[in-house]
Amino acid sequence: MTEPLHRTLGLTDPELEKIIEILGREPNHLELAMYSVMWSEHCSYKSSRVHLKRLPTEGEHVLVGPGENAGVIDVGDDIAIAIRIESHNHPSYIEPYQGAATGVGGIIRDIFTMGARPIAIMDPLRFGPLEDARSKWVAEGVVSGISGYGNSVGVPNIGGETVFDQTYIGNPLVNVLCLGILPKDRLVLGQASGIGNLAVLLGATTGRDGIGGVSVLASAGFGDDEADADKRPSVQVGDPFEEKRLIECCLELLDAGLVVGIQDLGGAGLSCAASETASRGGVGMDFDVSAVPQRELGMHPYEIMTSESQERMLAIVTPDNLEQVTAISKKWEIRSSVVGKVTEGGLLRIMDGLNGTVLGEVPAISLHEDAPLYERPLAPPDDLELFQEDTAEQLPKPKDIGEDLVNLLSDLEWVTSQYDSQLFLNTVVGPGGDAAVLRLKDPISGRETGRGLAVTTDGNHRWCAINPRLGTAMSVAEAVLNLACVGAEPRALVNCLNFGNPENPTVMWQLSEAVDGMSEACREFDLPVVGGNVSLYNESQGTNIDPTPIVGVIGVIDNLDAPPPGQKWSEGDRLIVIGPEPEGLSGSAWAFEQGHRKGILRELNYDIHKKICEITRELVQKKLVTAVHDVSVGGIGVATAEMAIASGVGCSLARISSHEALFSESSSRVVLAINPDELTNVEEILTAAEVPKARIGLAHGDRFTIKGLLDLELQSMKNKWKSHLPTAFEGGTTQG
Amino acid sequence: MSPTIGVIVFPGSNCEQDAVEAVKDLGAETQLLWHGSPEIGNVDGVIIPGGFAHGDYLRPGAIARFSPAMESIVDFAKKGGPVVGICNGFQVLTEVGLLPGALQKNIGLKFLCKTVTLKVVSTNSILTSQTQIGVDLKIPINHFEGNYTCSEDTLNELRNNDRILLTYEDNPNGSMGDIAGICNKERNVVGLMPHPERACHDLLGSTDGKPLLQSFLESANG
Numbered sequence: 001m002t003e004p005l006h007r008t009l010g011l012t013d014p015e016l017e018k019i020i021e022i023l024g025r026e027p028n029h030l031e032l033a034m035y036s037v038m039w040s041e042h043c044s045y046k047s048s049r050v051h052l053k054r055l056p057t058e059g060e061h062v063l064v065g066p067g068e069n070a071g072v073i074d075v076g077d078d079i080a081i082a083i084r085i086e087s088h089n090h091p092s093y094i095e096p097y098q099g100a101a102t103g104v105g106g107i108i109r110d111i112f113t114m115g116a117r118p119i120a121i122m123d124p125l126r127f128g129p130l131e132d133a134r135s136k137w138v139a140e141g142v143v144s145g146i147s148g149y150g151n152s153v154g155v156p157n158i159g160g161e162t163v164f165d166q167t168y169i170g171n172p173l174v175n176v177l178c179l180g181i182l183p184k185d186r187l188v189l190g191q192a193s194g195i196g197n198l199a200v201l202l203g204a205t206t207g208r209d210g211i212g213g214v215s216v217l218a219s220a221g222f223g224d225d226e227a228d229a230d231k232r233p234s235v236q237v238g239d240p241f242e243e244k245r246l247i248e249c250c251l252e253l254l255d256a257g258l259v260v261g262i263q264d265l266g267g268a269g270l271s272c273a274a275s276e277t278a279s280r281g282g283v284g285m286d287f288d289v290s291a292v293p294q295r296e297l298g299m300h301p302y303e304i305m306t307s308e309s310q311e312r313m314l315a316i317v318t319p320d321n322l323e324q325v326t327a328i329s330k331k332w333e334i335r336s337s338v339v340g341k342v343t344e345g346g347l348l349r350i351m352d353g354l355n356g357t358v359l360g361e362v363p364a365i366s367l368h369e370d371a372p373l374y375e376r377p378l379a380p381p382d383d384l385e386l387f388q389e390d391t392a393e394q395l396p397k398p399k400d401i402g403e404d405l406v407n408l409l410s411d412l413e414w415v416t417s418q419y420d421s422q423l424f425l426n427t428v429v430g431p432g433g434d435a436a437v438l439r440l441k442d443p444i445s446g447r448e449t450g451r452g453l454a455v456t457t458d459g460n461h462r463w464c465a466i467n468p469r470l471g472t473a474m475s476v477a478e479a480v481l482n483l484a485c486v487g488a489e490p491r492a493l494v495n496c497l498n499f500g501n502p503e504n505p506t507v508m509w510q511l512s513e514a515v516d517g518m519s520e521a522c523r524e525f526d527l528p529v530v531g532g533n534v535s536l537y538n539e540s541q542g543t544n545i546d547p548t549p550i551v552g553v554i555g556v557i558d559n560l561d562a563p564p565p566g567q568k569w570s571e572g573d574r575l576i577v578i579g580p581e582p583e584g585l586s587g588s589a590w591a592f593e594q595g596h597r598k599g600i601l602r603e604l605n606y607d608i609h610k611k612i613c614e615i616t617r618e619l620v621q622k623k624l625v626t627a628v629h630d631v632s633v634g635g636i637g638v639a640t641a642e643m644a645i646a647s648g649v650g651c652s653l654a655r656i657s658s659h660e661a662l663f664s665e666s667s668s669r670v671v672l673a674i675n676p677d678e679l680t681n682v683e684e685i686l687t688a689a690e691v692p693k694a695r696i697g698l699a700h701g702d703r704f705t706i707k708g709l710l711d712l713e714l715q716s717m718k719n720k721w722k723s724h725l726p727t728a729f730e731g732g733t734t735q736g
Numbered sequence: 737m738s739p740t741i742g743v744i745v746f747p748g749s750n751c752e753q754d755a756v757e758a759v760k761d762l763g764a765e766t767q768l769l770w771h772g773s774p775e776i777g778n779v780d781g782v783i784i785p786g787g788f789a790h791g792d793y794l795r796p797g798a799i800a801r802f803s804p805a806m807e808s809i810v811d812f813a814k815k816g817g818p819v820v821g822i823c824n825g826f827q828v829l830t831e832v833g834l835l836p837g838a839l840q841k842n843i844g845l846k847f848l849c850k851t852v853t854l855k856v857v858s859t860n861s862i863l864t865s866q867t868q869i870g871v872d873l874k875i876p877i878n879h880f881e882g883n884y885t886c887s888e889d890t891l892n893e894l895r896n897n898d899r900i901l902l903t904y905e906d907n908p909n910g911s912m913g914d915i916a917g918i919c920n921k922e923r924n925v926v927g928l929m930p931h932p933e934r935a936c937h938d939l940l941g942s943t944d945g946k947p948l949l950q951s952f953l954e955s956a957n958g
Contacts, residue, residue, distance in 0.1 A: 241791025
């Protein structure tokens with residue numbers, strides 16, 4: 001007995017029932033295919049929507065909130081910034097280079113479809129340990145793919161993170177954030193309007209690549225290797241040169257005012273683009289499959305409508321403007337084809353020729369609005385109490401604390417030097433800083449505004465594994481503090497929620513808790529969420545990843561007349577740490593290195609955290625510190641070690657009396673390096689602001705010492721830090 | 737009087753606006769030259785900027801050399817006009833035969849974006865007249881195919897005729913003779929892999945690109 005069609009497409013029996021109810025009849029293959037992709041987890045967020053609505057989305061600088069292709073904020077001087085983050089996790093496990101490359105391509109399209117020129121990307125990445133052969137193959141391929149596509153399409157990569165942990169074996173996370181700039185009045189929405197207007201398909205031909213990408217790949221976990229190999233054709237293939245020409249073509253069309261609405265084609269391809277533009281505009285569309293330029297022979301209508309071939313956009317154009325649109329497309333060597341017509345009534349009709357047979361017919365809005373909404377059961381893990389009692393402070397003292405510290409140090413240059421971080425001459429602080437900093441120039445005149453943008457991506461699966469709510473709140477707090485370290489005020493947040501199988505109540509609980517933590521932190525910091533992405537089913541052989549919510553936060557620097565201090569201290573600088581005393585080891589990188597993944601986290605004190613952020617921002621803006629670095633992964637041990645390595649100047653530290661104090665990652669702490677001439681002034685400012693502070697030592701010499709704890713040679717620490725990744729990757733690439 | 741610099745744009749070029757910004761800041765006028773048109777107007781100098789002209793299909797620069805605009809630029813160069821090819825531009829100049837040798841894949845087989853130290857080897861060119869032997873320049877490189885390769889004969893000819901302008905202090909990509917930039921026999925066409933336009937602003941970490949572009953603008957004014 002063969003599987004019924006709807007089930008092979010990934011639809012459940014109740015979902016089929018709902019479709020029959022909507023249509024008033026049984027759906028045909030084409031219609032089923034369209035519902036299956038549009039109602040997949042990846043496209044419809046059916047398991048997460050009920051939680052996401054708890055996130056705060058309003059703010060004075062918000063021009064466009066969640067629900068459009070990208071969030072847009074006002075950054076002053078009549079300039080707007082579009083920002084979005086997306087995931088391409090499952091395809092990157094199957095075909096790392098193309099999975100990552102098309103992840104970059106997809107997020108860039110989301111940005112320029114809003115009328116913004118993409119000016120930067122960031123890539124928070126998670127892989128299994130490099131000792132695992134497949135994880136290494138995936139990591140190499142992903143970095144190559146992001147490099148190959150991003151560099152070639154011409155968008156600089158200004159930062160991100162690369163984290164390795166066993167939880168990601170079998171489920172790498174490839175999240176990509178993109179920023180775009182536009183004059184406020186060039187904002188365009190992805191809506192069709194105007195009965196009789198034409199839908200014009202721009203860009204690449206449509207082939208069989210990526211079919212089922214959203215349903216087969218992104219909405220299911222991974223099983224055994226053989227079955228996974230069969231999923232390879234579901235990975236899309238990217239062409240950055242096509243995308244570059246498409247960017248220039250679309251921006252020229254938008255500048256000339258030739259487009260009523262424009263939508264990029266991503267997950268679910270034409271089904272999504274056609275139905276979304278129609279449904280947002282409250283209209284219908286007649287869509288002609290025979291007019292779609294095809295890459296392969298004999299494609300079925302359902303294949304054409306669900307293909308995820310890359311580098312395609314759907315523009316809504318008045319008939320009068322068609323000639324000009326065609327001419328501009330031709331100049332950029334971009335294919336343009338009239339594939340549809342806007343109609344009254346709200347039906348999406350798929351046809352063979354605009355006057356030909358109707359192959360399928362569904363209410364456009366049903367593909368979106370009527371997507372199932374699940375309230376999946378959620379429950380904390382049964383053993384939560386025992387889990388919380390098993391704290392990492394109970395672990396035995398390290399045998400060699402210096403070695404444990406050095407093992408946490410890793411230079412990411414092997415990854416980041418593969419990315420062009422400088423194109424467009426905006427990058428003041430690139431990969432490696434606490435936050436990336438860009439000059440803010442007018443998008444039309446190129447005139448410098450004298451101000452800057454700061455962006456950071458943050459996420460910590462160790463904190464979230466211990467306590468998803470608090471861990472997520474701490475990640476948001478860390479992002480805000482990272483911005484303060486470069487003198488920026490936060491304006492908006494985007495998020496990518498990477499979780500396991502939503503059919504597992506513990507995973508749903510983690511998701512719900514993470515949303516609560518993010519909401520709470522965003523409200524405390526007055527930070528609107530302007531967009532988000534959810535990636536579920538990050539599960540292999542029944543094991544779910546640790547919850548990994550990633551946030552991207554953007555802020556503005558009011559006066560960018562000099563680069564922010566950065567992490568390099570100078571010989572003779574006095575070192576001060578501000579913030580509460582460190583507390584707790586559970587959820588720290590050190591604890592996880594010892595194999596300990598349980599315990600509890602200390603609550604976040606928002607008042608103290610806000611005070612620390614404010615004072616850090618003030619000291620940086622007033623240029624009163626030589627160097628600044630926030631304390632996060634690896635505790636104050638890693639923070640000071642990184643500063644010493646960056647400077648080439650060692651230090652003598654005191655008042656860090658135990659491995660717990662050294663490696664604790666409790667929030668709201670910053671290391672400041674201050675020129676002795678400024679010390680009194682700075683300490684007075686800190687005292688007046690009632691900021692907890694402690695002098696911890698002096699920057700000098702060629703050794704890294706902590707009284708009573710460790711004494712290391714700086715050069716040797718630097719060598720290990722520098723060689724960690726290249727050695728693990730064994731030099732050279734296996735990818736094209 | 738400020739010179740007018742033509743900056744050619746191929747489909748896939750991406751550093752043209754950066755080149756425009758850098759030379760404008762130094763006082764020049766600029767004109768973007770569309771690859772498809774043989775019209776290059778009355779420019780005083782030409783920059784072939786970085787990027788991925790024609791997607792680097794076949795080989796970087798292999799298709800760009802056939803553009804109508806390139807034909808006019810070759811004429812311009814043959815008549816003594818100053819031409820600078822930066823990164824992808826250098827690749828185009830080798831493909832079109834205005835400069836000898838070829839740019840192959842980096843020895844590390846990875847894309848490389850980093851700031852390097854360049855040594856000035858010759859100040860006798862349109863690119864280096866305002867630099868000084870002994871004063872090193874910190875300029876970013878950004879390429880996958882920057883490994884300069886040529887025959888032994890060519891290398892000797894370049895060396896014997898003072899045509900090597902810039903070399904890497906710490907060779908990042910395997911280039912023969914550590915070559916970062918060279919000029920033609922007539923010294924009016926220069927190609928270099930590093931991006932001087934990325935080192936023209938304090939906020940961006942280095943202004944060592946300025947003397948190079950200033951030399952070029954002076955020769956364009958000449």
